[in-house]
Ligand code: ADP
């Protein structure tokens with residue numbers, strides 16, 4: 460199956476429905492608190508504008524659950540978008556229906572219309588065919604650049620494609636699929652995965668899908684303690700998922716066990732608030748009354764040694780409770796090591812909301828080959844799932860009308 464890219468589309472003078480991911484955090488005054496996702500899709504929007512397309516841009520924001528909520532309006536995004544594009548952006552409050560249709564029909568070449576938050580309409584998350592059809596009627600061509608929403612089969616990501624024959628992936632979608640696809644299909648060896656974060660449970664599919672493909676799987680973060688428990692070690696008051704100990708044991712007893720690199724030391728503290736900076740202990744010497752909050756320096760050295768050889772690296776999940784500065788050193792050190800591997804020529808990918816925040820905090824996002832913008836979507840992709848929003852772009856199926 461092939462996915463067309465926007466370069467192969469004839470868009471001049473045509474109305475293009477562009478699904479983007481403008482699901483940005485808003486500050487308490489309603490302004491855009493972080494515009495990373497807006498910036499990420501600008502190449503697609505600018506290209507379409509230059510090609511004299513007429514843009515109908517649509518996104519969801521937050522979880523308004525099918526009801527209008529002024530606090531989750533895309534108005535603030537529109538303002539930011541006007542600044543980036545240096546041109547006016549019209550807004551269609553009604554999303555679909557006569558008012559939106561008139562606004563879309565009124566677009567001139569290179570002009571932009573932003574629809575209000577798609578999730579204000581209950582039809583979006585229900586993937587309602589009627590809502591999909593109405594969205595499709597606003598344009599002639601469909602472009603999906605919302606990788607971050609591609610794991611949802613919603614009207615604007617999936618349903619709409621049944622009604623538009625001409626469809627393609629935007630530049631961001633293309634970049635994400637190419638980077639993440641390379642990890643699963645053509646990774647150059649040695650291929651190293653680093654997994655951390657709070658729990659195994661959210662990442663089992665990623666772990667199981669990556670393990671046979673990688674040369675080394677490094678385990679840190681909260682999930683390391685479930686592995687330590689599976690080895691029969693004392694884990695004190697560390698985060699352990701009792702119902703995942705068997706999963707960890709199966710990995711440690713499985714055919715790929717030799718690939719697993721478990722953290723060898725960790726920082727432990729009396730509580731996780733940060734008031735106790737804690738001390739570093741060996742992974743087999745965690746006191747009963749302490750919780751593991753970060754990996755230690757010996758683990759960082761071991762990870763650095765593995766990364767020194769790596770040609771391909773994927774990292775998801777912080778190495779400790781990195782939102783607490785006293786417990787962020789392991790995560791920051793790994794971010795530096797991944798950046799170093801990139802400099803040596805390795806192909807490196809970081810995915811996951813908290814992992815990206817950590818890389819951003821360390822000021823290293825430009826020293827990583829690819830920072831994936833799609834939290835849940837990248838995890839599902841790496842877990843081997845087919846993303847509905849991606850599958851819907853494939854093929855040349857004839858449109859219903
Ligand atoms: P991502 O968003 O990058 O996919 P996750 O959401 O899986 O990452 O994990 C991030 C969370 O993991 C953070 O909130 C962090 O506090 C938590 N975490 C990391 N290490 C530990 C630990 N040792 N104990 C408890 N929580 C941890």
Ligand code: MG
Nearest residue numbers: 811812813814
């Ligand atoms: Mg997270």
